Amino acid sequence: MHELALARSLTEMVDEYAAKRGVTQIKQVNIRLGTLSGMTRALHFCFGSASKGTSCEGALLNIIEIPITLYCRHCNDVKHPSGRYNFRCPDCGMPTPDLVTGRETELVSIELYGTNCLASEPSYTNY
Numbered sequence: 867m868h869e870l871a872l873a874r875s876l877t878e879m880v881d882e883y884a885a886k887r888g889v890t891q892i893k894q895v896n897i898r899l900g901t902l903s904g905m906t907r908a909l910h911f912c913f914g915s916a917s918k919g920t921s922c923e924g925a926l927l928n929i930i931e932i933p934i935t936l937y938c939r940h941c942n943d944v945k946h947p948s949g950r951y952n953f954r955c956p957d958c959g960m961p962t963p964d965l966v967t968g969r970e971t972e973l974v975s976i977e978l979y980g981t982n983c984l985a986s987e988p989s990y991t992n993y
Contacts, residue, residue: 869908872971873916880976881920887978892925894977900932900970901950934968 880895899906906929913927935944938955944966948956955962 869905870912870916872905873909873912876973877913877917877920877922879973880922883976884921884978889978890921891979892922892976893979894926894928895922896928896930896974896976898930898932898970898972898974900968901934902965902968903971906931930974932967932970935966936962937964937966938962939964 876895876897880892884890884892899909909929910927913922917923917925934947934950936947936953936955937943938945938958938960939962940958940960941955945955945957945962947953947962953962953965954960
């Protein structure tokens with residue numbers, strides 16, 4: 867299952883980052899995930915089991931889904947296609963194979979709670 871491998875990789879990366887800073891518990895993990903990945907729902911499902919025994923256990927996974935945008939060479943502009951698998955410009959109808967957004971997988975930020983931090987004062991860190 868590809869989603870489980872991605873969830874494990876994500877928790878390992880976050881866990882390693884937290885360990886280097888002496889943090890024992892993660893409050894929230896924020897990622898950007900492109901629509902074309904098709905993994906949003908499955909990643910939410912796998913995150914809980916992948917995070918067991920790590921600093922991410924019990925953390926909230928927040929996924930910001932990035933829509934598909936294409937660059938139309940004919941219109942010389944970035945466009946939003948009319949459908950998920952429609953790679954034609956919605957205005958001129960020309961094929962638009964130049965994908966701009968929609969395939970991202972990016973760890974945006976981690977909300978940390980550490981031994982030196984009060985639970986009511988989260989520490990936001992970009993990674």
